[in-house]
Amino acid sequence: MRWVRKLVKMIGVRFDWFNASNASLSHMILQRISFLIVLVCFHAMLAGISAMASGSEDESAAIIGSKVADFTLDNCYGKPVSLSDFDDRHAIAIVFLxxxxxxxxxxxxxLTDIQQRYADRGIQVIGINSNTQDSLTEIAAYVHRHAIGFPMLKDLGNVVADAMGAKRTPEVFLIDREHKVRYHGRIDDQYGVGYARERDAEPELTRAIDQLLAGQPIGVPRTEPVGCHIGRVKAIEATGEVTYTKHIAAIFNAHCVxxxxxxxxAPFTLTRYDDVLGWEDTILEVIADNRMPPWSANPAHGTFANDPRLSQRERELIETWVDNGMPEGDPRDLPTPPEFIAGWQMGRPDEVIKMRDHAFRVPAEGIIDYQRFVVDPGWDEDKYIVAAEARPDQRSVVHHILVYVIPAGERREDLRQVVAGYAPGSPPMVLTEGVALQVKAGSKLLFEMHYTPNGTEQDDLSYVGVRFTNNENVRKLLRGRLAINTEFVIPAGESHHVVSATYDAHTEENLISMSPHMHLRGKSFRYVAHFPDKTSKVLLDVPNYDFNWQLKYVLAEPLRIPRNTRIECTAVFDNSESNLTNPDPTKPVRWGDQSSEEMMIGFMDTVPVNDDF
Structure with missing residues (x-):
């Protein structure tokens, strides 16, 4: 895609020159020349898109049947290992990691499990690391941390990756005794970028191994590898005025670190220049796909205080910097790095409550459904909370935390009362100007935990800190509002099932934030306010809902909600096979706590306009 960006920039320069130097030409001639240029570019673009659409498939097809030349690489301990060392094996799975x-x-x-299961049948797994950003020490740490049971080799200068046409990590090349590629692609379809399927994986690699050992044709010889770009050594000389120290570091500091x-x-650090090298292709990809920074709101509706998106200018600076070979620049131009508070962001809490009395073991891989832990804080009087902060014990595996109130005498949480929430980069709740969250005496707390395995087992004991005030200091209570529907059924195979719910404002209040909530079949979500004067306004539109990012959208300015306003929430669900995260498209889906079931909730935080306490 870099050639497309360069072409667009080149065309932009030419138009600027033409308009400045030939202003005397007639408007008609300008229109016709512009039309011809656009027409030529349009046909070129179509040809480029066609080539790109088929390029990946064509390249993979060409790989099948090609022969892998012998190579010798050092393993993570510096010992040379050759492909020919395994000539006695029936087949070898070469995996780039x-x-x-x-x-x-x-x-x-x-992969270690595959090696162990197939070793006595003459199968060998070989791992190759071609990333310029990964050292032998880091590869050795990866081997130990993940108990890797096969050779891990370092491909300096990505020579072997280039020879074999590898592009991603992980990416598999299954070769036979003659070193011919018989299968190329992914290991299985369990995990992808931003999702994990909640069903048994299609065992694509092991199925190909079984067919190869049985002397059968490989039924599916090609699949699409999914993962990070291999961090290749760049042949481009670093040039240009856009540098890391003067331009790029500030962007990463503001949006990423x-x-x-x-x-x-997050899977890798971006705090130093050396951290970025090797990740540039992945960075460009996630920015182009709008996957990073994570934000799902349609910019046409609403302005939000916590919007982390890159500006168009910032995107262009990063693209230009990468295109120009990523010059480092003058160290004196480096901006002051951001300071992150190691302790409590909200200040010292009055009380700290753990999610339970012992840690929860997070497995190395697999699907972990929501974990729900009930804690009795022993509050024998009403509490007025003015600050709350949920903190993960093991940040590398805690995706998000929600801490609800279970009212005294109740068995279920009150969805309208959320004491605290955590997601990477989220701020704590800090209330000012006499606003507080009231929790009645005898209430319990429910910790709802969402974990994401990272390849190693972790023991997590997350917690929440709270700070209180006296009731005489409280003028207004923070109110949790809901637009909720629990009575839906999403038909099996349905790709666009609409469910709606409403909230009616019975008093005048200020809307502070909105948080749409669905599970794995969630497709889109929208909030629309219908005011008493018969006018309507879209408050929040999330056209591509992502279960992995449970985001709260905090309005830049509170929105006055008059009495008798109706807020309508509309959710769309995809229960079809085209939804990659769908656990089972053959079954209808109803309301339920777990992610294999569904929810439809439009969370809102409001504060009364007038004092109510």
């Missing part, structure tokens, strides 16, 4: 790629972390243990730093859930 990276130390920080989330999918490579998850599939490392699975709150998650992409040591100890956080």
């Amino acid at each position: 990276g130390t920080e790629c989330p999918l490579a972390k998850l599939y490392g243990p699975r 709150k998650c992409h730093r040591d100890g956080e859930i």
